[in-house]
Amino acid sequence: MKIGILGVGHLAQYLVQGAHGVEFVLSPGSGGKAERLAARFGCVVARSNQAVVDQCALVLVCLPAATGPSVLAGLQFRDGQSVCSAMAGAAWGALAAAVAPARAFCTMMPGFANAFSVGPSLLFPDDADWAAFLARLGPVHRFDDAQSYETAAVFGAMSGASFYLLRQLMRWYVAQGLEEGVARVLVAETFRGNAEVFLQSDAGLDAIADGVTTKxxxxxxxxxxxxxxxxxxxxxxxxxxxxxxMVPGR
Structure with missing residues (x-):
């Protein structure tokens, strides 16, 4: 599998690290990030964004949401290509218009967790090629309607914010004198264990909450x-x- 990436920031770095067995062609001009990824993971650094598009049938867009649409508008895509945007808030309709005649798809993922191949990804609309790629990074949730995808995509922010919650809890333990490494593991293991309860238990959420709460x-x-x-x-x-x-008017 060969995938071109437009925009080499933190997200692209996480995806390259987690997607084993994929040949990546990276866009240049990232302050040396692309070159470092090439040295570590064997990626190819293209001469330009257009060179990425010219070399790859599958193109993943990891550009900043504020500037990504204008960058895409300046590129020439071709029929038969498949372009998937990981830009937060990128509307599918606008993306499809920008990359025509290529096919357009949207995805959202937490990022850091994908580097360890445990982060969930969203995909809209469904596509076998992109689902196969995202499956290398963790579970894949496929959507056929835009509204459900747009709602689910808020989890990108939820995921990031959860690290602030975990950090806040860990810092409380440290402030009370608990060793930092112990606090970090304790908080992480607690949330991981509770997440498994959500995934494995057949009980409803209210029943779970009631089951762990004594009056x-x-x-x-x-x-x-x-x-x-x-x-x-x-x-x-x-x-x-x-x-x-992300979705004005919702």
Whole structure:
């Protein structure tokens, strides 16, 4: 499998690291990132963005969302090509117009977790080639309708924000005198274990919450403080704001 990448930043670095067995052709002009990836993973660095497009039937767009559309508008794509955008908030319709006559697809993934091949990816619309590539990076969720994909794509921000939550919890333990390495592992293992409960248990979410909460107990105490401070509802407000930014009018 050969894939060209336009835009070599952190996301492209994570994907190259996680997608074993893929031949990557990278765009230049990334402050040396492309050259470092080439040296480490055997990628090819093209002379220009257009050279990436000319050499690859599959093109992955990892450009910044603010400048990506204008970059794509200056490139010449061809019939039979397949272009998948990982730009946050990139509307499929606008992407399709920019890369015509190539076929257009959108994806979203957490990034860092994909470097370890454990991060979920979204794909809209479904496509066998892109699904096969994304499967090298973790689970793939395929969507056939734009609205469901747009809603699910907010998880890109949710994933990033979750690191701030994990860091906040770890820092609390450290402030109380727990060794940093122990705190990091404890927080990570707790969230990983709870995630497995969500994935493996047949119980509903309310039943799971009730099952770990004793009336008047320490979990109930912590949840009450968080609710009083608006900490839980703030996640709704934040994700609403991200969705409105990514999909104006939603």
């Amino acid at each position: 008047g107990g320490i979990t109930a105490q912590l949840v009450a403080v968080l609710e009083d401070k608006g900490a839980l509802a703030a996640w709704d407000a934040g994700m609403d704001a991200v969705l409105a930014r």
